[in-house]
Amino acid sequence: MRRALALCLLALLTVSAGCTSLFGPGEVPDQQLNENATYDDLWEEEAGVYIDVGTDSYRAVYDLGENRTSLDVYGRTGFGLERPLDISGLRYRYQNGTVITPANSSNFTVDQGREELNITVPEPNGSLAFSAPKPGKSFTVPAFIEGVSYEAALPPATDAAVPLLSNVNPSPSATFEEDGRTHIRWDSVSRDVSVRYYLDRDLLIFGSIAGVLTIAGIAGAVYYLRQIRALERRREEVALDVNREE
Known part of the structure; x- marks a missing residue:
């Protein structure tokens, strides 16, 4: 009897502790989505996807194009499984240059599922920006939008030119220096962009x-x-x- 009771209690505790994984993760806090962030220096970049890499996070700007009004974003676990990306400072920029947060529009929403975030924007022809954390001297960005150009600006005083100390995947179309930073460009991306630098x-x-x-x-x-x-x-x-x- 005691053993059966102990097993039931253990099962209850397991379900309670794992309810997030069973029924899906909770929603991203509004405060996190609307927190202060600026992308004024990134909106006008030519690449379809521009990634500004910092010390422990990166900022990304996505040109959504003419027909896209939503974007599914996710990261990957250590086992390669998809998980909702931990984003913050979410912004949408209209074609006329007006920038809004989710708090400014009921049509700018984020729905969190078990494996991804679905971001819906008010209208097409705009740009979407957010910040996300990254580990150490590396980052991986899945190809949320395929077939467009990607560009990543590494932090100042870093590089990815020596193979023993770095890795760039897929192979870049070009690597160049601009304003004291190493830039890596891919003309067209169809899979995850992964960079390890030094x-x-x-x-x-x-x-x-x-x-x-x-x-x-x-x-x-x-x-x-x-x-x-x-x-x-x-x-x-x-x-x-x-x-x-x-």
Whole structure:
């Protein structure tokens, strides 16, 4: 009886703790969606999707085009499963330049499902912007809109040029410097954009370590070469002594 009661209690606690995963996650707080954010420096960028990468988050602006009035956004778990993206500072910009928050319009809404957020905007021909967190010196942005150009501006004093320290996937169409920042551009994207980059000082540290290891390797090779030559000389001396005794 006690065992059955304990099992029932455990099941109840499990269901209570996991109700979010069973019935779907809660809605994104309005305060989070409407929090202060500015995208004035990003609205006019030419890329269909522009990603401004910061230290622990990024800002993204999406040109929705002529026929799109909604966008499904999601992130990925460590197992590659889709999950609702943790966005904040949501904004919509009309074609005439007017910028609104969800609090400004009943037609600007966010519905959260088990795997994604569905963002509905008042009308097509506008742009959508939001901020999202990212881990460390990397970020991954799913291709919410396919077949358009993407551009990512890395943080100042960072780069993604050395393969051992970085990775850019898919392969970029172009990489260039602008205003002291590395920009990566893809002319057309049909799958997740993933970038791992490094700080400029990381390259100096890596170069210093590589230099020390190279010097140590050369010194070791010289040492062993000298040892081998010394053994060869001793062998020759022993051979001469044997010949003399004979």
